[in-house]
Every structure is written in structure tokens, then in C-alpha cells.
Amino acid sequence: MFDRLRERLNDFRKSIDEKLKVAQPEQTPEAATESPAIAEAPETAPAEGKESRTGILSRAAALTRGETILSDKDLEGPLWELEMALLESDVALPVAESIIDRIKIDLSGQHKKFLRSTGDIAEDALRDSIENILNAHTLDFDEYVKNHEKPVIIVFTGVNGTGKTTTVAKLGERLKNDGYGVVIAAGDTFRAGAIEQLEKHAERLGIKIIKQQQGSDPAAVIFDAVAFARSAKKDVVLADTAGRLHTNVNLMEQLKKINRVIKPDLVIFVDEAIAGNDAVERAKLFNDAVPISGSILTKADADAKGGAAISIAHITGKPILFLGVGQEYKDLKKFETEWFIDRLFER
Ligand SMILES: Nc1nc2c(ncn2[C@@H]2O[C@H](COP(=O)(O)OP(=O)(O)OP(=O)(O)O)[C@@H](O)[C@H]2O)c(=O)[nH]1
Ligand SMILES: [Mg+2]
Numbered sequence: 001m002f003d004r005l006r007e008r009l010n011d012f013r014k015s016i017d018e019k020l021k022v023a024q025p026e027q028t029p030e031a032a033t034e035s036p037a038i039a040e041a042p043e044t045a046p047a048e049g050k051e052s053r054t055g056i057l058s059r060a061a062a063l064t065r066g067e068t069i070l071s072d073k074d075l076e077g078p079l080w081e082l083e084m085a086l087l088e089s090d091v092a093l094p095v096a097e098s099i100i101d102r103i104k105i106d107l108s109g110q111h112k113k114f115l116r117s118t119g120d121i122a123e124d125a126l127r128d129s130i131e132n133i134l135n136a137h138t139l140d141f142d143e144y145v146k147n148h149e150k151p152v153i154i155v156f157t158g159v160n161g162t163g164k165t166t167t168v169a170k171l172g173e174r175l176k177n178d179g180y181g182v183v184i185a186a187g188d189t190f191r192a193g194a195i196e197q198l199e200k201h202a203e204r205l206g207i208k209i210i211k212q213q214q215g216s217d218p219a220a221v222i223f224d225a226v227a228f229a230r231s232a233k234k235d236v237v238l239a240d241t242a243g244r245l246h247t248n249v250n251l252m253e254q255l256k257k258i259n260r261v262i263k264p265d266l267v268i269f270v271d272e273a274i275a276g277n278d279a280v281e282r283a284k285l286f287n288d289a290v291p292i293s294g295s296i297l298t299k300a301d302a303d304a305k306g307g308a309a310i311s312i313a314h315i316t317g318k319p320i321l322f323l324g325v326g327q328e329y330k331d332l333k334k335f336e337t338e339w340f341i342d343r344l345f346e347r
Pocket of ligand 2: 164165166188194240241242243
């Protein structure tokens with residue numbers, strides 16, 4: 001999972017370190033293989049902010065030799081490669097640019113730090129900028145459901161075939177296993193066979209489903225499901241909706257109507273982790289039509305590059321809540337920024 005982006009990030013790290021070696025032609029081969037930072041560090045490294053006099057002197061000496069200072073020109077190549085790597089890994093252009101800008105600032109600010117290799121500093125800067133995007137807004141789904149007034153009403157949106165219905169079923173099972181009373185609303189009244197598909201899941205999971213016939217008003221179906229949940233003291237309503245293209249004005253209006261009538265507690269945008277740049281555009285348009293609370297990215301098991309998660313979080317300003325990692329009900333993984341970033345920077 002996310003292998004490609006991981007490989008490219010490692011390439012970037014190496015490329016920065018290579019530049020560093022080129023910038024130090026007078027070093028012996030042995031010295032060049034170890035981090036110049038470590039070579040220059042005093043024997044007992046003082047705690048940060050409490051530098052010994054010897055430390056300062058040895059650093060000053062290193063500085064005059066110009067050993068570990070990378071010029072903007074040195075950075076140009078690796079940063080260009082990094083930007084290409086991000087773009088190829090489905091990170092959208094404005095997102096990639098903002099990541100690169102941040103790294104540039106971080107690296108130029110760090111030029112005179114000699115304790116670690118520049119590759120490490122570059123990696124930290126990259127980590128930080130991805131982490132900032134993913135943690136801009138957080139929402140702990142489990143805590144939310146636990147603490148919120150019941151029933152918690154959750155509507156799922158997204159384009160056709162991304163995995164909304166499957167995700168409703170997966171979350172239904174997860175919530176049921178956590179001890180909640182769940183109701184599923186068959187809000188896709190548009191596509192032939194959609195109601196039956198959801199019914200099969202509900203039957204298999206032993207979850208109550210509220211439905212009407214195909215072609216009926218989805219807002220009315222979900223409204224019924226909420227009324228049922230209230231009277232039967234259920235905890236969560238999971239409302240499926242029809243897949244729709246973000247460019248289809250009528251269907252997007254229908255989504256707005258659902259939102260007006262139902263006033264859901266959470267609107268979850270479902271898209272594919274393997275989706276390319278177009279996912280960013282539709283995430284934005286869905287979020288503009290009906291503000292989302294967060295996203296779920298499905299099919300992360302299918303050679304996802306990883307960039308979609310970063311881009312969608314950045315464009316919507318909302319957290320990634322879960323990843324779909326397969327076709328079974330159990331294949332739903334809570335999204336954790338740290339886990340995701342660790343995967344990307346695994347060596
Ligand atoms: N590999 C994999 N397949 C998934 C995942 N989630 C969903 N799928 C598959 O994706 C296909 C579409 O899933 P649906 O849940 O029907 O998608 P949908 O968004 O409801 O589709 P529409 O109702 O047509 O808009 C199905 O074959 C699912 O089994 C996932 O996390 N991994
Ligand atoms: Mg569906």
C-alpha cells in the first residue's frame with residue numbers, strides 16, 4: 001500500500017544526501033559515507049539550545065569550510081524531482097507546490113544545523129508538511145458517535161462506484177460490533193438494483209433497513225429511517241445515496257435537498273484511494289455543494305499511490321476518517337495520520 005510514493009520519497013532523501021556529498025569534494029571517501037553532521041558534532045552532543053563552546057567552535061569551523069551548506073541551486077534538482085514524485089503519486093499540483101514551498105523554507109532555515117544529515121532534515125520537513133495537511137482538522141469518528149446525541153445521522157456521498165454502499169455495510173458492522181443499534185437507509189433510489197444490493201448487506205449483517213421503491217424521494221426515505229431510529233431508540237442512521245457526477249446539476253441539487261431536509265450530523269465523502277487528480281476536483285465540488293465532515297478512501301488495497309489522501313484532505317480541509325482495504329466487511333481501517341506517514345517514510 002502506498003509503495004510508489006514511499007519509494008519516491010526515499011529517492012528524494014538520497015538525492016539530497018548525494019548533493020551534499022558533491023558539495024564536499026575534499027572529504028575522504030570514508031568520511032563522505034558518514035553523515036557530515038555527525039562528523040562535525042562534538043563528542044558528547046549537548047542538549048538542544050544548550051550548546052557547548054567546543055560545539056559552537058567546531059560548527060563555526062565547518063561553516064567556514066562550507067561543508068554542509070546547500071545552495072538554493074543544489075536544492076533545485078532534488079526539489080524538482082520531489083515535486084514530480086508527488087504529482088505522479090496523485091498529489092494535486094497546488095498541494096504539491098505548497099509542500100515544496102514549505103520544505104524550501106524549512107531547509108533554508110536549517111542550513112546551519114550540523115547535527116544531522118540534510119537528507120534527514122529534508123525528510124522531517126516533508127513529514128511535517130504532510131502531517132500538517134492531514135491534521136489540519138481532526139475528527140475521531142468513534143468519540144463523535146459515542147458522545148453525540150442519538151441517533152447520529154450519517155449521509156454518504158460521492159460519485160458512482162467508489163464504494164459508498166459497501167462502506168455503509170462495513171461501518172454498519174463495525175458500529176454493531178461496538179454495541180450500537182444501527183439503521184440503514186436505502187437512499188439510492190436512482191440506480192436499478194441499488195436497493196436490493198443494500199438489502200442483501202443488511203440481511204447478512206442483521207441490520208434493519210428502511211426503504212421505499214426505486215424512484216422515490218431519497219430525502220423521504222432517509223427521513224423515515226431517522227423517524228424509525230428515534231422511535232426504536234436506535235443509535236446510528238447510515239444513509240446510502242446514489243452515485244452522482246459532481247457535474248450533474250440535478251443530482252447535486254437532490255443532494256442539497258437531502259441535506260436541507262435531514263440536517264445530517266455527518267456527511268461523509270467516499271472516494272477511491274486509487275483515484276487520480278480528478279478526485280480532488282470532485283471532492284471540492286461535493287464539499288462546496290454539501291459541506292462534508294470527512295472522507296473515506298476505498299480500494300487502498302488496490303495499489304493506491306497515497307497522494308489522493310493528501311490531496312483530498314488538503315482541498316476539503318477535512319480529515320480522512322477511514323480507509324477501505326478490501327471487499328470484506330472487516331476491511332475498514334481507521335485512518336491514523338501517524339500510521340500513514342510511517343508507511344510513507346518506511347525505508
Ligand atoms: N478492493 C476493494 N474494493 C472495494 C472496496 N470498497 C468497495 N469495493 C468494491 O467496489 C465496487 C463498488 O462498490 P459499491 O459499494 O457498490 O460502490 P457505490 O459507490 O455504492 O456505487 P454506486 O452505488 O454505483 O454509486 C464493489 O465491487 C465493491 O466490492 C475496497 O475498499 N477495496
Ligand atoms: Mg451504491
